[in-house]
Amino acid sequence: MKPTEILMNEHRVIERALKILNIMIEKIEAEESINLDMLERLLDFIQTFADKCHHGKEEKILFPTFEKYGLPKEGGPIGVMLMEHEIGRKYVKMMMVFSKLKFGDKPQIKIFIENGKGYVQLLSQHIMKEDNILFPMGEGLISNEVRIKLMKDFEDLEEREIGKGIHERYYHLIEGLERELGIN
Ligand SMILES: [Fe+2]
Numbered sequence: 663m664k665p666t667e668i669l670m671n672e673h674r675v676i677e678r679a680l681k682i683l684n685i686m687i688e689k690i691e692a693e694e695s696i697n698l699d700m701l702e703r704l705l706d707f708i709q710t711f712a713d714k715c716h717h718g719k720e721e722k723i724l725f726p727t728f729e730k731y732g733l734p735k736e737g738g739p740i741g742v743m744l745m746e747h748e749i750g751r752k753y754v755k756m757m758m759v760f761s762k763l764k765f766g767d768k769p770q771i772k773i774f775i776e777n778g779k780g781y782v783q784l785l786s787q788h789i790m791k792e793d794n795i796l797f798p799m800g801e802g803l804i805s806n807e808v809r810i811k812l813m814k815d816f817e818d819l820e821e822r823e824i825g826k827g828i829h830e831r832y833y834h835l836i837e838g839l840e841r842e843l844g845i846n
């Protein structure tokens with residue numbers, strides 16, 4: 663197994679979260695009521711699984727290794743990916759602020775929708791670029807020894823950031839939301 667395969671598997675789960683977010687946005691736009699507890703769980707997934715763990719592994723472990731083995735950071739794909747992580751964080755921050763406020767307020771709903779849509783669009787194409795361009799490029803530069811080290815570092819980060827076994831809980835969180843929304 664390659665370290666980027668682990669991250670690509672996580673991409674598939676993040677894409678399911680993006681689909682859920684999209685459905686929630688559509689409901690809000692159609693003025694249907696949404697379950698705020700579900701939205702809170704989804705935002706927890708986005709902040710913890712997608713950002714802290716997944717982007718954490720890329721920023722702290724994978725990208726620096728790719729850089730070490732010859733992929734330039736500035737002016738190259740790594741720099742673009744890092745910038746997109748930052749833009750994503752701004753969208754999430756805005757979604758968090760407005761999800762915590764009263765949801766009856768029209769201007770606030772509008773801001774939530776705009777940031778939610780921006781996030782879905784940004785992250786979908788970000789994932790595509792990593793899967794198809796950056797990851798294959800970087801994998802071509804590293805040895806099996808480096809791969810093993812990367813995977814060990816991924817595990818350590820995960821344990822440090824969220825604790826052992828919590829990762830699984832986030833897969834179940836997404837399954838639960840899909841079930842509640844009647845998708846898949
Ligand atoms: Fe990324």
Ligand SMILES: [Fe+2]
Nearest residue numbers: 669720789792
């Ligand atoms: Fe990623």
